[in-house]
Amino acid sequence: MSCEKRKPKLWKVDEDKILKELVKQYGPKHWTAISQELNIQLKVMRTPKQCRDRWFNNLCEEKKEAPFSRDEINKILDLQIQYGNQWSKIAKFLPGRTENHVKNFMYATIRRNVRKFNRGKLDSEKIVFKSFSILSNLEIREILTAEKSVKNSTFLNTFLSRDAIEYLKNANFRSEENNNMLSFDHELEYDNILSTEISDDLINDANYKTYPENFDDDIFAVASEYSEGFPEYTPMIDFEFH
């Protein structure tokens, strides 16, 4: 097995140009033919997969350059509840945004907020992100999807309620069981969570705060309502969108 690090090879302007022409010619389906033709014309080595990714992630429609608006974020969160991690499905509701944009946005947002929130906290107080299932808890969801403008100091004074900590342990335990781990730069410590013994009672605890199944209302309105049940938790809705 090769230990060589993968190196992303950025697409050049002429590669994009030819790719566009070839997609026009063959349609956005026959990637083997497209890749062969592209490689012959430009003497490059692009696999069918690379061509497809390039097309669907960057070229297939006019890209929206503006940052995600509040409306878009709300929509993504709402659709994430409905469809789970089916980013391509979610992206269809957001004109100018591709599956890759939406996916990157969600992972980046969560990574940012996990780091911010965990800074200066004890291991037992930290959020360990292993799967999107933890977003079913409204308190955790609100923290992990906070906008960039939420200040570090806000996170410093925000702690998970007992309920949320237990929910997190349970969700991560199940995620571990499902072998569905996610990692962020190998920098997160899971040991303290994994070493915690979780009883069946805890797993079956119906008190975990989860989203209603058919969630249609404004997510932040519901967030406020739910947060009343968390006396130890300071609601942190402090978004600024530009």
Next chain:
DNA sequence: AAACCTTGCAACCGCAGGCGC
């Protein structure tokens, strides 16, 4: 000013399902 850290984004990878032979 320099080193280090964070972030956004493009590209890559692995897997699963569809389809033809």
Next chain:
DNA sequence: AGCGCCTGCGGTTGCAAGGTT
């Protein structure tokens, strides 16, 4: 039926730019 190829999709990684210390 089963094998191999192709496509689609979700998750992960590397890089570069900007920010922070």
